[in-house]
Amino acid sequence: MRITDMIPRHDRLPLPRAVLGGLVASCAEHVGDVRRVAEVFGGSVSHVYRVFGERGSAILKVRGRSFSRIPGITTDPSLIRYERKALRIFRSAAPHVFPDVLAFHREHHALVLEDVFPGGRTFEDALRTAPATRADAALLGATIGLVHRETAHVDEAIREDDDLAFRDQTLWFCLESSGHPALARTAAQYRARSRRTLVLGDAAPKNTSLAAGRITLCDLDNAHLGSHHYDVGYVAAHLVLHHLPDPDLAEGLVRAFRDGYARSHPAVDPDDPIVLRTLLGVCLYRLVNDTVPYRLALSPERRREVYAVVYRLLDDPGPTLSKVTAALKEVR
Incomplete structure (x- = not known):
């Protein structure tokens, strides 16, 4: 042929x-x-x-x-x-x-x-057949933490403008576009940080493989100089989104992910409040987004219900992971 x-x-x-x-044809060399x-x-x-x-x-x-x-x-x-x-x-x-x-x-x-990606399977593919385990989440956290630790000294931007425009675009789409004041303040906090570090930008399950006790990552189209806390909240949000039918499991996975991360990169606190607000903002971005739809096994009506619950959580001046779990149980 x-x-x-x-x-x-x-x-x-x-x-x-x-x-x-x-x-x-050029791939034949490899x-x-x-x-x-x-x-x-x-x-x-x-x-x-x-x-x-x-x-x-x-x-x-x-x-x-x-x-x-x-x-x-x-x-x-x-x-x-x-x-x-x-x-x-x-x-x-x-x-x-x-x-x-x-x-x-x-x-x-x-x-x-x-x-x-062994067998061509992504973490997203695996989540369609079975939920993640705490060991999976801990390994994911440890790997993201290792990547952050090993690049913490890098101050080289990916783009010529020092990544400022791309960072601001990312914060707009993933946080500010919902219109919630708490997320506007969160984005402002990120912009105000004087020291920026390399972030992966889109370490979602579709860009991740978990096989044979190893995590691999691809698709660095969204990598930029930003904040490690953003990556932590972003990845944690996807653990929640893919386990919405079982909020208790989702909470356990996020805690295991944060523990694994902290062991690999203790210089960054994964329990910083900005991480949880980022988690909630990314959940909103993924749940209702006509421009860049995200695949979840949820009906449009269910997406809107979860969106409303997450949006209300941002009204709380001190949201916690336990409060997120309790609220999500309301729409199970």
């Missing part, structure tokens, strides 16, 4: 099929003779393919002129260069956690990456 015929057929390829076929190409779903921005060969598999990531999952949103494909830079920085600090960049095709805005 010709390589161009292996590429999944649909109307929104990021490049002409012949050019994309050439990129797939995987041997190409046998199969499968589209990888999960992200919203780039087109991602898993290229299988006689010696294994590699990931081909191509950024087009519009979002892969939301074609109505246009983008600059050359921005993929920032992900390449982020991967270089993070992998040099924690090589067992991040994929190696095997090739960068600047003219086609494409990366060829080491495939670090």
